[in-house]
Amino acid sequence: MKFVKMVGTGNDFVVLDLRHHRVRDNLLALARDLCRRAQSVGADGLLTVERSRQADVKMRVINPDGSEADMCGNGARCVAHYAARGRRGRSLTLETKAGLVQAELVTADRVRVTLPMPSPILAVRLTVLGRTLTAYALNTGVPHAVVLAPDLRRVDVQTLGAAIRRHRAFAPAGTNVDFIQPADRHTLRARTYERGVEDETLACGTGAVASALAAASLGRAQSPVTVVPTSGEHLTIRFEPDGRRWREVSLEGMVRVVFEGVLA
Numbered sequence: 711m712k713f714v715k716m717v718g719t720g721n722d723f724v725v726l727d728l729r730h731h732r733v734r735d736n737l738l739a740l741a742r743d744l745c746r747r748a749q750s751v752g753a754d755g756l757l758t759v760e761r762s763r764q765a766d767v768k769m770r771v772i773n774p775d776g777s778e779a780d781m782c783g784n785g786a787r788c789v790a791h792y793a794a795r796g797r798r799g800r801s802l803t804l805e806t807k808a809g810l811v812q813a814e815l816v817t818a819d820r821v822r823v824t825l826p827m828p829s830p831i832l833a834v835r836l837t838v839l840g841r842t843l844t845a846y847a848l849n850t851g852v853p854h855a856v857v858l859a860p861d862l863r864r865v866d867v868q869t870l871g872a873a874i875r876r877h878r879a880f881a882p883a884g885t886n887v888d889f890i891q892p893a894d895r896h897t898l899r900a901r902t903y904e905r906g907v908e909d910e911t912l913a914c915g916t917g918a919v920a921s922a923l924a925a926a927s928l929g930r931a932q933s934p935v936t937v938v939p940t941s942g943e944h945l946t947i948r949f950e951p952d953g954r955r956w957r958e959v960s961l962e963g964m965v966r967v968v969f970e971g972v973l974a
Contacts, residue, residue, distance in 0.1 A: 711973045713744075714792060715751060718784035718821075719963040720912030720941025724753045725792055728760045729767070738776040744973075745774035751971070754904070754911050757785050759793055765803035765810055767793045773906025781808035781851025783915020783961045787821040790814075791965040808851040822946075822962035825851055825919065830954045831927045838873045845874060845887075846924040850959075852905070853885040854920035858928075862891040862899050867910040871903025888917045892930045898922070899938045913939035915961050922947035923956055 711733065714725040724744045726733065733740060741756035755773050762768035769789045771779040786804055790813030793802060800815040809826035816822050829849040836845055845855035855874055859865050871887040874880075886905045892898040900921045902914035918937040925931035926949070935947045945963040949956040 712970060713751070713973060714970050715753070715968040716788040716792065716965065717968055718788045718913070718915065718965045719943040719945050720939055721755075721782075721784035721788075721914065722753050722912075722968070723755050723757045723785055723788055724751050725757045725759065725788060727792070728758050737770075737772055738778070741772035742774060742776045754907055755779070755782060755785060757782070757789055759789055762805040765805040767802070768805040769811075771806075773904075775906050775908060777906045778807075779852055779906060781806050781811075781825075781916060783823065783825065783851065783917075783919060784913060784963070785915070786811050786813065786823045787915065787961070787963065787965050790823060791819075791821050806851070816962060819964055819966055820962065821965050822960050823915075824958065824960045825916075827952075827955060827957055828919065828923060828959060831924060834879050836874065836877055836879060838877060839870065845879075846927065847880070847885065848920055848923065850916040850919045850923070852916050853880065853883065854888055854917055855880065855885045856888045856890060856920050856924035859889045859891050862889060862901055865889045865901060867901050867903050871910065872908070875903055875905055875908075886914065886917055886920075888914070888921045888924075890921045890925060892925050895930070895932050896934065897936045897938070898925055898931060901940050910940065912941035913943065913945070915945065915963075918945040919947055919959060919961055923949060923959070926951075926956075
């Protein structure tokens, strides 16, 4: 079976098109195998493109540890780019476990997705590794805890991120963790520890959205917000306030195909 390796603003994925094929192997086990760095294709996750009765295509997101996520922002942008091949028009709809996602090809290598309405933000006081901090928790398709950092470069994302990810306040499912440093009202830098990857990733789409909305709730940002993740590439987040929540929340950035291959 053929696969495509894609990158969305630093997040890399293995994409399998299952609309006309079936995988004999267990998908969860296959994801663990294919996503291993240095020993296999290597990726932040496995994305499947499947038939849907509700949308143009259905997307599944399987993490490197074999768990399945409800949503992946940069993954959705990659699947939209892939599924648009040979289609007329620049818009399509994706079915995800988090709901329907509207996607638009802005240019040949730039994709915008509009996400289901995120949850309200909850400020959570945590004691982690002997220190007390405030995390701003919300769900942007998957759960995120956003933490302000005075100097993002000095944050031990692996150690502190893992501790917050497994904190009892977010039990039993855990959370993704985003450390952010606003530069001005329209720009912030972010570093993310991803649940399921269990490491810092070069970018996280739902994390970029969570970071922008958390900063906006604190009066530190307003739409549009450019989020600069570890990859150094830019993600543009747009949103409209709606009481304690936000609507018309979109995520836009670059997408590219790295290579194509065949599973042995």
